[in-house]
Amino acid sequence: MLFPVLLIFIAAFTLLLTKRFAQSKYYRIISLLPFGLFAYFLSFLPAVSDGKKAVFFSNSWIPQLGISLDFKIDGLGLLFALLITGIGTLVYLYSSSYLRGHPLLHRFYSYLTMFMGAMLGVVLSDNIITLFIFWELTSISSFFLIGFNNEDEDSRKSAMWALSLTGLGGFFLLVSFTLIGAVAGTYSITELLNHSTDLIDSQYYYVIIFLLFIGAFTKSAQFPFHFWLPGAMKAPTPVSAYLHSATMVKAGIYLLARFSPVLSDGWVWNGTLMIVGGMTMSVAAYISLFKRDMKGILAYSTISALGLLVFFIGIGTETALFAAVTFILVHALYKATFFLSAGIVDHAVHTRDIRLLSGMGKAMPFVAIAVFIAALSSAGIPLTFGFISKELFYESVFESSLFYEWGIYALLALLLLTNAFIGTSGFMVGFKPFLGSLSHKPEDIHKPDFYLWLPPVLLSICTLLFGVLPSLADYGIVASATKSVFGEAVSQHLAIWHGFSPVLLLSLVTIFLAFLIYIIVFRKISGEKSGQEVKLHSLEKYSSKAVMTTIAVGIRKFAFSYTRFFHNGYLRIYLSIIIAFTTLIVGYKLFTDVDLKVNTEGLSAFRIYEFAVFVLILISIFFIIITRSRLTAILGTGVIGYCICLIFVFYGAPDIAITQFVIDTLTVVLFILVLSKLPSFLGYSNRKVIIRDAIIAGFFGILMSMLTLQALVYPSDKSVSNFYAENAYVVAKGKNVVNIILVDYRGFDTMIETIVLAIAAVGVYSILKYKTQDGER
């Protein structure tokens, strides 16, 4: 199992090197990668489908921290893995035609492969830290995919929004996972199932679920974080089909489903999910009616569908979870069809505005049939797969015992409206552009080739197949997937016919309403001019996108002025600020918390040469202060440096003395090098500045002396230095303890320090070179 995951990432990086072959028509052969994985995962189906056991692969990674590369294939994981690789195969094929001739095609496939690997990692990891790492990888790889048209500013902006929101969510998720690990004492998801009560009873429970919710809601575009998803439609259409309908946005759903058996307390967990999901599903479905761009409509109906899933995971009864799991499959099938068809239309006539499109079915009959089936499935017409999940939705609300009677009716009404709206938006994308008289001249239409129309047709065949023979999906995967969410085997089965019941009536009302609203919207569309955005309402400036933009802009402004204040470019100001703050903070601590004393016991008497050095230092300081020449000042500091070297020598620290000596020499030399280029010495005309600096310097000097004296009061702990002295020769075979520490005991520090040095050199080099090049221009 580790092997396929590693293989995907290796493939992702190898693809970067295939620029030369990217334009060849044989390049689509890489679709074999997801297809091979699809077949590989399909082979687990018999083992997992009875829902009794999960296939487990264990690899240790960082056992000290409890982090492992454990993978578990159970029903839920396998359902997602099959969706990811199955739809992935189709998207790979589709993109090879859709993006043919794009100069960066190899890069596109590299990102896509990286994304696929990350997504598989998310749904198959059994360790929550590993899960988190893959989770972040999906955010990063989707950033590259959304911003793939990186010369378009909107595209870059959308990519930034998506990354910052999902990244923010990921940050919260990490904290939540760490807390879970701390409370339960394990990071393994399988183990966590046994610690459910510990987690729910713990005092951190609300923090854990709150943070987890933010992670899941940002990823799955729930209110109020939903707005990145419509923005992400700037990505190439196959990406939208793959990431933003079938896979990535479902990662949040996956997370909620996976943690439902662990964290559901039957009250706060479920209530929050129902409120957020209910709000998202209804509002987004309503907004989708006001969009005229095919991808825009689809984006909002996707958000609505995700809301539905969150809502039903919130209800959390057996039927509800069964419905949700079924709907994951239903939605992935029809939404991918929609997106791929929208891409074909866009590719053919270069517009996605449904007001400009009609009669496309005459030009591309196969695509039209596929998209009709998808539209029917999204509206829940019998004999499509959508009908079955819709029935289950209504049934589970009827059954739920969580509410009072009026609550059930309210929920039913909400659900009815949402479903009707989703159906309408499906018709808007599925019927409007494809029916009627042809809007474009037949010779202007770029006919889709085989690899473009095959994927949506295959997907719609699946929709029909599962719609007519639901037991195929049921016994194959849905039942065992529900079991991993619900915790017990499911007693129900998918069926086409549930008998005459209120549920069937509701389904029929939904279909009727969807048609009715579609006719109203259709009339409205006919009266509109194309190319205009439909104004939704005047409250848009209070929408979450506007609020978050204001916050982001505010933070940037604050950071900018903050930086301007402290990084104003004057080295002397930096120094004064740093020294003044140090003096204040350390001085405060020294006076409030420390019992000031002077310990004269260990002090030895002045020797004559020490006294001489001391006088020398004083004289140089005096000269530095009064001189008006830079050269004198620099030489003066050099003298002080050498004097300090002498003091090191007197007190037996030859290593430090040598280093200090050499460093001092170098500093003086460097100073002299730049000296001739600098303006002549600044005569401080401003008396105030001199006094200010004198005060800061004076206080700092006093503070340092006091610190040194104070340090003498405490007996120093010799155990560390003794350890080094004793072990240096025995273990590390050296007699110079300082050097042994540098190259052996703390070798890692030294290595990092050399890297820091290197970075400093690169910094100096780039700043100075850049400046001269600028000046030359």
Next chain:
Amino acid sequence: MAKDKDDLERKTVLKLQNTFLRTASNYLLPLLLLFSVFVLLRGHYLPGGGFVGGLIASIAFVLHSFAYNTRKTKLLFRRDPFFLIPSGLILSFVSAVLPTLIGKNFLSALWFAESLEVIGSVGSALIFDLGVYLVVVGVVLTILFTISENV
């Protein structure tokens, strides 16, 4: 007034580059380099080591560039001294990774059984220190050359 002072300082700098210094630096450069290697090698037993050694070596070149000019000093190198930085980093890293190949921890020291005549026992710590030495020389010279060329 200020301009006079400026000129005076420039002259002082120029005066440093006299014949004495040039002659001296011709002999001092190899001597100092040898000394720096000596300091590097003795580091394991007596005061010294890669860092100080590297600094001494760079001082040798700084002195040379003082006596002549940086362009002349640069001619002493076949490549840009910047090249020393990645070489040193790689050398240190390799010496740190080597122990993992025989199943020991990252950075644990390996030693040859026989110790050499002058240097003493040789091990991966010495290679590590040599890397540090190269990085230091590279960094100091890069900074020196860029500053003297561009300011």
